[in-house]
Amino acid sequence: MRLEAPCLRIATGTILHETNTFCVHPTTLDNFKYDTLAPRSVRTGYLNAKDFFEEYAGTKSIAGGFIDASKNLGFELIPTIWADATPGGTVSSEAFDYLLSALLTELRKIGRVDGVLLGLHGGGYSETHNDLEGKVLKEVRAMVGEDTPIVSTLDLHANVSQLMIDTADALIGYDTYPHVDMYERGLEAANILFSTIKSRVEPAMVMEKPPLIISLQGQFTGKHPMSKLMEKAHEVEREDGVLNVTVSASFPLTDCVDTGIALIVTTNNNPKLAEEKAKQLSDLAWSLRKDFLVKPTPIKQAVQEAMGTQGPVILADIGDNPGAGGPTDGTALLRALVEAEAKNTVIAVMRDPEAVSKAIQAGVGSQVTLKVGGKTDKFHGDPLEIIGYVRLISDGVFRNRGPMATGAEMRMGRTVVFDSRGIEVILTELRMQPMDLQLYRSVGIEPSEKQIIAVKSSVHYRAAHTPIAKKIIEVDTPGITGPDLKRYPFKKVRRPIFPLDDI
Numbered sequence: 001m002r003l004e005a006p007c008l009r010i011a012t013g014t015i016l017h018e019t020n021t022f023c024v025h026p027t028t029l030d031n032f033k034y035d036t037l038a039p040r041s042v043r044t045g046y047l048n049a050k051d052f053f054e055e056y057a058g059t060k061s062i063a064g065g066f067i068d069a070s071k072n073l074g075f076e077l078i079p080t081i082w083a084d085a086t087p088g089g090t091v092s093s094e095a096f097d098y099l100l101s102a103l104l105t106e107l108r109k110i111g112r113v114d115g116v117l118l119g120l121h122g123g124g125y126s127e128t129h130n131d132l133e134g135k136v137l138k139e140v141r142a143m144v145g146e147d148t149p150i151v152s153t154l155d156l157h158a159n160v161s162q163l164m165i166d167t168a169d170a171l172i173g174y175d176t177y178p179h180v181d182m183y184e185r186g187l188e189a190a191n192i193l194f195s196t197i198k199s200r201v202e203p204a205m206v207m208e209k210p211p212l213i214i215s216l217q218g219q220f221t222g223k224h225p226m227s228k229l230m231e232k233a234h235e236v237e238r239e240d241g242v243l244n245v246t247v248s249a250s251f252p253l254t255d256c257v258d259t260g261i262a263l264i265v266t267t268n269n270n271p272k273l274a275e276e277k278a279k280q281l282s283d284l285a286w287s288l289r290k291d292f293l294v295k296p297t298p299i300k301q302a303v304q305e306a307m308g309t310q311g312p313v314i315l316a317d318i319g320d321n322p323g324a325g326g327p328t329d330g331t332a333l334l335r336a337l338v339e340a341e342a343k344n345t346v347i348a349v350m351r352d353p354e355a356v357s358k359a360i361q362a363g364v365g366s367q368v369t370l371k372v373g374g375k376t377d378k379f380h381g382d383p384l385e386i387i388g389y390v391r392l393i394s395d396g397v398f399r400n401r402g403p404m405a406t407g408a409e410m411r412m413g414r415t416v417v418f419d420s421r422g423i424e425v426i427l428t429e430l431r432m433q434p435m436d437l438q439l440y441r442s443v444g445i446e447p448s449e450k451q452i453i454a455v456k457s458s459v460h461y462r463a464a465h466t467p468i469a470k471k472i473i474e475v476d477t478p479g480i481t482g483p484d485l486k487r488y489p490f491k492k493v494r495r496p497i498f499p500l501d502d503i
């Protein structure tokens with residue numbers, strides 16, 4: 001039986017990456033194919049419709065939000081490709097060209113669409129297209145024409161370009177870091193697109209960019225000053241005629257002309273109001289600039305504090321966050337914990353495929369000496385020799401139960417729990433940021449019973465770990481994801497810019 005009116009046809013897709021240009025290893029097509037966070041079927045190149053729905057339906061993700069919106073609003077959601085790689089170095093031309101061509105080919109195959117709903121990140125940077133998302137939007141626009149609305153979600157870490165603003169009808173960024181509102185923003189973006197197609201609204205989007213870069217740790221939305229900025233953004237969003245306010249805190253580790261905080265206001269056909277509100281928010285962000293600076297604790301002091309306080313104490317290894325391009329094999333914190341003879345401690349995680357293989361070869365219960373970590377680059381400490389025994393071997397697959405990307409399946413590759421005199425090192429084949437307590441429980445570790453939990457993460461760990469933590473310490477570990485932006489050899493960012501320049 002046919003519905004009275006034909007169902008709206010909305011195409012969806014993404015090429016999703018957060019690029020740390022200080023990372024020495026490029027992000028290749030293999031990373032999009034085999035990476036932990038990438039959907040299963042991307043392993044065959046890209047996702048077909050069936051795999052897209054199988055992977056994301058029922059999950060609290062962007063795509064999960066799109067899927068539920070299509071049911072709530074009654075439109076047909078038609079996937080192109082959904083390609084996602086763990087944050088890392090500059091995306092190779094080969095990878096980006098392949099994925100863009102795949103996305104456009106699928107979009108062409110779909111034929112007539114009423115709108116396009118993208119799930120872009122905003123922090124992507126490829127060898128040939130430094131403004132990766134600007135390029136994607138431009139090509140999609142060229143294909144669907146001026147009259148077909150395009151709306152995309154953006155990560156809170158988007159480096160938004162004017163081209164993106166000019167090309168999309170609306171861009172809807174996350175409001176939270178840790179990102180616990182991906183699903184809601186997915187619903188919101190779909191709603192705005194739907195209303196635009198139905199001519200109920202006409203989005204007018206304006207962006208303001210004060211000369212300000214904020215470290216990842218300074219962007220935590222759970223405390224001042226980011227909480228204050230977000231509060232104000234929500235206040236503006238509730239005003240008449242305002243459709244959306246996005247505070248894009250930016251990904252500070254992309255050395256790119258678009259790097260820096262962006263305040264984006266979308267009104268219903270009122271560019272003047274959008275301009276005024278974006279300016280207000282921009283002034284507020286600028287006035288708070290010094291409050292965004294963070295000062296982490298030196299490693300030895302952090303370890304002493306963690307050993308002398310009631311646990312669990314979270315030690316955040318913020319210099320080596322895989323979620324921001326870190327290699328996940330930094331040894332500085334582990335070395336300090338070994339030297340201090342810390343007990344009842346867990347390291348989440350150490351990516352070292354070589355050590356994993358050796359431990360698996362030795363087998364469960366065997367005692368072995370392993371050289372772990374420090375194998376990717378020169379910025380995260382040397383390999384560390386530790387003696388211990390192989391406690392558990394796992395396939396490294398678990399499903400999130402916490403507040404972030406709830407329901408999504410995570411894959412760490414083959415995983416070993418290696419117990420070295422009371423320090424349990426979770427050795428993995430793939431990079432994985434500890435965002436969910438199932439990571440521990442899936443390998444037989446109860447995190448709430450640990451004295452010390454060392455996490456390679458900037459901020460995302462907070463969502464799941466804060467409820468069990470007696471104390472959280474941000475540790476000043478070496479690496480390519482830490483908060484002291486003056487340590488990085490920036491060449492392409494706009495100057496002057498705070499805090500690189502004292503303005």
Ligand SMILES: [Zn+2]
Nearest residue numbers: 155156157179
């Ligand atoms: Zn992010």
